[in-house]
Amino acid sequence: MLKLIIILTTVLVCSSADALAVGALFARPLNGTQTHKPMDIIRYDAVVDIQDHVATTVVNQEIYNHLTTVSEATFIFPLPPGAMIVDMGYEFNGKWYTANVRERQEAQQSYNSKVRRLIDPALLQEWGDNVYKLDIAPINGKSIVKFRITYTEFIPYVAGELRYKHLLRTTGLSPKPLERMTLSARVRSQLSIASVTTPDYQAGSANVVTQHSGNEYTISFGDEAYVPSKDYRIYVKNSRNDVAMQTLTYVPTESDSFGMEPFFATWITPPDEAIQRVPTTWVITADVSSSMNHERMTSLRTALHAFLDNLKTGDRFNIVTFSTLVSSFRPDVIDVTSENIGAAREWVNRLTSMGLTNFYEALKTSLRQSWNLNGKSSNVLVFLTDGEPSYGETRPAVLLDSVQAWNKTNVRIHTIGIALQQYSLLEMLASRNGGTFTHIEEDDEISLLVGERVVSITADELKDPYIDYHGLTVMDVFPNQLPSISATERITQVGRYGVGGEYLVELRATLGQDELSLQRMVLFGSPSLNNRAVARLWARAKINDLLSEILRVGESKELVDAVIDLSIRFGILTKYTALYSDPDVDEPDQPTDVVTEPRPLEVASMSVAPNPVTESAVVSVTVPDAAIGAMIVVRLYDVHGRCIGTVYDGIAYRGLSFRVDAFNVGGSALSAGAYTLVSTVNGVTITVPFIVRL
Template sequence: AQQDTTPTTGTAQQSTSPVFIKSHRVSVEITDQIARTTIDQVFVNEGTVQAEGTYVFPLPRGVTISDLKMIIDGVPIQAQILEKDEARAIYDQIVRQMRDPALLEYVGTDAIQANVFPIPAGGQRTLQIEYTQLLPVESGLVHYVYPLRTRHVSPLPVGELSIRVSVESNDPISNVYSPTHPIAIDRKSDTSFVAGFETTNTQEPTDFSLYYGVSSEDINLNLLTYRESASEDGFFVVLVSPPVEVDESRVIPKDVIVVLDQSGSMFGEKWDQARAATKYVLDNLNSEDRFNLVVFSTGVNVYANDMQGLDAVEDAKDWISGLEAIGGTNIDGALKAALEMNERERQTVILFLTDGLPTEGETVGANILANVKANAPENVRFFTFGVGDDVD
C-alpha cells in the first residue's frame, strides 16, 4: 500500500485523504495567567490503505510552551517544538501542495511536531496533547487563543467539537468575552468562571479567542481596538461590567411592586407558575427593600395600602396562595394602581406578569402605553413577563 508522508497541520494527510477528525475536545485550566491546555482528538481513516505522516500543530503567536506532552492511543511519543523558521518551511510546503491560503495566517508562529503518525485502513487513533503557557495581559485583559481551524487538515468537517475554559484568579474577574465564538458562561464566584462552546459537523473559519478582565475596581472598563491598516477605519469594543458580588450595605434600597394577572385565562398551571414566581421575588428581597402586590382581573386588588417591609413577606405569600384566577383582564387599571404607590425618593421596580390582551377598562394598547408614560416618573423601572406558551 502506498503511504502518504506529507506533513500537515493537525494530521499527516493531504486534502484528498479519507482521514477526518471524529472528535476534537479542548479543556483549558487557567490559574492566574498560567494556562494548561489539554487536547483530545480522534482521527478516523475511512480509506482502504494505511495513512501515515508527520503531525504538525500550530501554536498561537507569541506563545512560550512548557510541559509539553503528546500521547497516541495511551502511548507517549516523542514530540518537538519547531521554531518559527522551521514551522514556516513546513507551512509553505503544505500550502504549495494543498493550495490552502488560510494556513498562511499561521506563518510566524511556532509549531509542535511529532514523529510518524500511522492510522490503519478503517481504523482510528486517539491523540492527546498537553501544554502550559503564560497568557499575556494588556489593559487589564487576559487573552487566550486556541488554533481551531482544520480546513487545511481535511476537507471533511469535524464530527464533534467542544471547548471548555475554567478560570481561577486571585483578583476579581469582570468582563468575559469571545469575539470569535458564542460561549456560555457560568460564574462560580467573582474570581472564577467556566466558559464553554460546543458544535457538531463543523469546519471553524477562525481560531478560538477568549478575553477576560481582571480588576479590583468597582466598575471595570476594558477597551479592545482593531484596524486592518493605517489607511482604513478601525473598530472598537468597550466592555463595562459591575462587580459580580457587592456588599449588601452598598446596595441601594428599592421598592418592588409585583403586578399579577388574575384573569380567568390564567387558571391552572399558569396561575400556579405566576404565584410561585411572585413568592420567589418576595423571598429574595434585600433587607432594606419594601414591596407590595397588585392583582387584577375584571377589577384591581392590592395587598396593602402602602409599601411593606420584610416582616410582611410570609403574610403576603399566604394572601397570594388564597387567590384564584377568574374574570377579565384590566391591565390599564392595574398599572395605574401600581404607579400610584410609587415614592419618588426611592428606586421603584414594577414586575408585570400577564398572559394576554386587555379585555376590561382601557383595551387599546397604544392608549395604555401612553397612560404609563404620562404617569411613570424617572425612578420607576418596568419589567414585563409573559406567562405560559400562548401569550397573546
C-alpha cells in the first residue's frame, strides 16, 4: 500500500510578480525520466471568519493528477503579506491527517528518507516572503488529491476601513476551469458595521452580501466552470465618530501547547473625520532604477503628482530619486508655493529609469535634509521602491543601523514596495522608524494607492499613545512602545496576561493639540471575546521580534532555537520550520538525527541588477571575511526546481560580481519567466529571484 507523505515549507525567495500571483502546480513521476505535468484544480472551497480585525481562512482544494504512474505533487503558492499558516491536513484512503510543525532540516530529511529510494528530490524550497511550497508523495496515477490549509492574519487597515484579500488568482494555475469554486465569509464586529462590500465582484446571484444585524454580515460567492480573473476582496467599514478601542483574548485549554498565561490583542483606530494637521516637512524618495520602466515609470510620475497635490501651505518638501546614483529636485527642502510646485511637476515629467538600486545613499541623502526641529511640526519620509538594494551597501543590518544613526529628528519613515519578492527590509525600516509598510501588487494602481497613502499619512497624528491596563498583569507585550500613528491608521498591541477578570483599559495620547483619554471596561477571558487566533498572532509578533534581531546581529543558536521552539509550540511556519505529516502507522514517524549546530552565520548576500532582466544582469555577491578565498558555486534554477546551468564556479573574493546573459545560460536562451539563483559557500546557501522579461 502506498503511504502518502506530505511536507509544507516556507518559500524564501519568490519568483516574479506573475508567479507571486499564481505560483506553480504540477506532478512528476517518482521514477523514470518523464517531465512534470500540470495538475488541474477541480474544487476550491474557502471559508473566511472575520472577527473585528482578525481573519482566519480555511481553504479546501481537490487537485487531479493526469499522470498514469505513481507521482509526487508540488504546489507553490502565495499568501497575503502578514498571513501565517497555522494548520494543514490532507486526505489519504478516506481519512484526514493533520500535519505537525517540525524543525525544517529534520522535516525535510524525514520526507526525503521516505521517497529517496524512488526519487532524488530536486525542488527548491527557499523562494520568498510568504510564499509556500507543498510536496505530497506518493500519489497514484489518474487520482484526486485533497488537502486543507488554514491561515490567520490581522486584516490590513487602510483609509479607515478593513481590507481583506483572498488570492483567488492562485486558482489560475489550473489548465482547465474549476469544476466548482465557493467562498463564504462571516463578518462580525464589536462596533456597528457601516458597510461590507466586495469591490471586485458585483452583487448578484453568484455573489450575495447579507446583513444579519448591525454587527454581523455574511457573504456567499460561488461558480461552476470558474476561470479566475481577479482576487476576492472584502472591505469592512465601521461606524464611529471617535477613537475606537477593541480587545480580543484567548484562554489556553489543556489540549494547547501554548502555556498557561492567556493572550490578548488590543487595537486602536482614531476617528474618521478629518482633523486639521500640523505643518509637515515632506521628502518622497523614489526608485528610478532600470526595473522602474515603461508603465511602472508612468505610474510613478502620476503618484508623484498625487503627492504634490496633497501638499498644503505651511509644508516644506523635496523629491529624491535614486538608482546607481542619487538625484533630488532641490538640494534641500523648500516651501510649498505655486511656483515651487510647478517646477517640481516639470522635474517629475522628465524622470527616466536607468541603473542599479542604491538604498544606502538614497536614505542618507533623504535623512540629511533640513528637517523640522521643533515639536510642533511633523517630519515624514516616504520611501518607494520595486526592488532590493543592489549597489553600494546592501547588507540589511548595516542599512538599518545607519538609518537609525542618521535619523536624529524622529522622521517617520513610511515604505512602499511595488511587486516585491522580499519585503522584510522595508517592513523593518518602517517599523523601526515609526512608519508603516505598504505592498502594492503589479496589477494594482500604483498612483491610486500611493496617493491614498499620502492622504493617510498627512492626517494629524495620534502622538505618544500608551495603553494602561489598570491592575491587570501584562507581560511579553509587542510592541512594548507604541508608535505614533496618523488619524487613518491603526495601532495593534498583543501580549499575555495573568489572572483574568474585568479591568479598565485606558488609552492616553495627544491628538492634535488636545490630551486624549479613552477608557473602556474589558472582561479578559470573556467567551464572547475568545479567539484562538490571538495566541498565534502573539507568537508571530514574538517570532518577528526574534527574526528582526537575527537580521541585525546574524544567526546564533540561541535566537534560532527560540524561533523554532515558538514555531513548534504554536504551529507556525517560519524559514526554520516545516509542516510534516506521515500516516505510516506501522512505522511511526520519529525525529531524525539532524546535526543542527553549529549553525552558520548567514551574513552573506547576493543581488541581481537590473531585476527583472531584459538582456543581461550583474550579480553581486558579498561574503563574510571567513569565506574569502573559499570556493563558491552559483546556479540558476527554474520554477520547477530544475537546474538550468552554473553561472559561476570559482573563488569567493571581496567585491565579487559577474554578468549573466539571459540569452546564454547553459548554452541556451532563457524564456521569459521566474528563475532562482542559488549560491553556496562555506555551507551557507543564499537564494535570490532572477526574473526574465524579454
